[in-house]
Amino acid sequence: MTTEEKFDLTTVQATQVLTNDMLWKGVTFGGTVAASPLQCAGILRTTAGVGQGASAVYDGITKLKMGAAINTAGYPLTITTSGFGAAATSGSPSIGRSMTTCASGDLLKVLVDFKSLPFWSNA
Numbered sequence: 443m444t445t446e447e448k449f450d451l452t453t454v455q456a457t458q459v460l461t462n463d464m465l466w467k468g469v470t471f472g473g474t475v476a477a478s479p480l481q482c483a484g485i486l487r488t489t490a491g492v493g494q495g496a497s498a499v500y501d502g503i504t505k506l507k508m509g510a511a512i513n514t515a516g517y518p519l520t521i522t523t524s525g526f527g528a529a530a531t532s533g534s535p536s537i538g539r540s541m542t543t544c545a546s547g548d549l550l551k552v553l554v555d556f557k558s559l560p561f562w563s564n565a
Contacts, residue, residue: 445551449502454483456490465489466507466549467525468537469498475525479535482521484556500556503541505549512540512550518562519552527552535559 457473468476469486473496476482484498485506506519509526517540518530527550530536538554 446499446505447503449499449504451487451497452484452500453495454498456492456494456496459492460486460488460490460496462489464525466505468521468527469496469525476521477523477525479521479537479559482537482556482559485552485554486525499554501554503551503553506552506554508544508546508548508550511546512542512544515540515542519550519554520562530562532563533561536562 454473464475465486467486468482470476470481471483484500485504487497487499490496506527509522510528518536519527519538520530520534522528538552541551541553544550
């Protein structure tokens with residue numbers, strides 16, 4: 443079971459309906475599901491209707507809905523289309539690191555930091 447621990451939240455105003463199936467995915471400052479890490483405000487933690495506030499984790503330990511398997515704890519992560527998490531590739535922005543392993547579609551325990559997005563150098 444994936445748990446949350448210490449985290450910091452921000453609020454985004456939803457400009458699309460943010461439903462249960464969007465929870466734990468990347469969300470933008472504009473209140474939509476993110477299509478890339480550079481658009482991301484954080485990981486969506488609450489649902490919201492259009493015009494309502496939704497909470498997003500921008501720093502700390504939380505869950506992330508994965509679009510691909512992660513086989514190595516500590517691996518750098520990124521956000522892909524539809525807000526899913528995936529392994530970062532060399533030269534792509536990293537939103538944090540995996541704390542465990544998972545299969546595609548699972549919730550992964552992650553350490554995220556959206557305050558600044560460093561590019562992973564694969565070094």
